[in-house]
Amino acid sequence: xxxxxxxxxxxxxxxxxxxxxxxxxxxxxxxxxxxxxxxxxxxxxxxxxxxxxxxxxxxxxxxxxxxxxxxxxxxxxxxxxxxxxxxxxxxxxxxxxxxxxxxxxxxxxxx
Amino acid sequence: xxxxxxxxxxxxxxxxxxxxxxxxxxxxxxxxxxxxxxxxxxxxxxxxxxxxxxxxxxxxxxxxxxxxxxxxxxxxxxxxxxxxxxxxxxxxxxxxxxxxxxxxxxxxx
Numbered sequence: 001x002x003x004x005x006x007x008x009x010x011x012x013x014x015x016x017x018x019x020x021x022x023x024x025x026x027x028x029x030x031x032x033x034x035x036x037x038x039x040x041x042x043x044x045x046x047x048x049x050x051x052x053x054x055x056x057x058x059x060x061x062x063x064x065x066x067x068x069x070x071x072x073x074x075x076x077x078x079x080x081x082x083x084x085x086x087x088x089x090x091x092x093x094x095x096x097x098x099x100x101x102x103x104x105x106x107x108x109x110x111x
Numbered sequence: 112x113x114x115x116x117x118x119x120x121x122x123x124x125x126x127x128x129x130x131x132x133x134x135x136x137x138x139x140x141x142x143x144x145x146x147x148x149x150x151x152x153x154x155x156x157x158x159x160x161x162x163x164x165x166x167x168x169x170x171x172x173x174x175x176x177x178x179x180x181x182x183x184x185x186x187x188x189x190x191x192x193x194x195x196x197x198x199x200x201x202x203x204x205x206x207x208x209x210x211x212x213x214x215x216x217x218x219x220x
Contacts, residue, residue: 042115042210043154043198090153098142098202102153 003027004103006091012109013081021076021106023091029101031094032074036060036087037105043090049074081110113137115211117199122217123189131184131197131214139204145173145184146198148213154198157184186216194218 007022030051035043045058049068065077088107092100116134123129142161146154160166160175172185196213203209
């Protein structure tokens with residue numbers, strides 16, 4: 001049974017739509033991350049959080065926002081989706097040791 | 112700039128041994144990680160090195176030389192299920208992870 005849940009797993013939407021990718025965890029970890037990964041490419045950090053009401057921007061943050069109101073929940077929002085946002089989005093948590101635990105990912109296609 | 116270099120793809124035979132290299136140039140160093148990622152799935156943690164030397168964990172071992180900016184992942188007794196991408200990641204001076212693009216390992220019978 002997964003300890004990190006991402007929804008939706010797959011999403012196809014039109015340009016200009018607002019979307020929210022959900023990430024929830026039952027591991028009790030303070031640190032949470034959002035990564036973007038294209039096939040055969042490295043992971044790029046979008047946003048991260050070290051605890052409730054704490055959020056920081058990564059390398060690819062300019063077109064998205066996050067919130068961390070509860071420890072368990074770290075949603076990612078794209079205000080206006082574009083075809084360049086087509087990618088896989090991975091949510092991860094960490095207990096502080098450095099090891100990351102990933103969710104199964106949300107695969108987004110923007111037409 | 113910071114970068115991680117790994118071979119794009121490697122092929123090996125079932126039952127054999129393969130070594131996947133990773134070289135890095137980062138602003139500071141606070142540990143190196145190896146992750147395994149099967150196609151269409153999320154990465155899973157394999158190993159962590161922060162001091163020079165070899166860390167062994169079953170069929171997998173990871174080596175680090177900080178002075179050379181170099182690591183390798185050694186996979187022994189290869190099995191078909193080891194076909195996956197292997198990601199090298201370095202934690203820099205700000206404790207942020209810098210990721211390589213991964214090495215796709217193809218195992219042939």
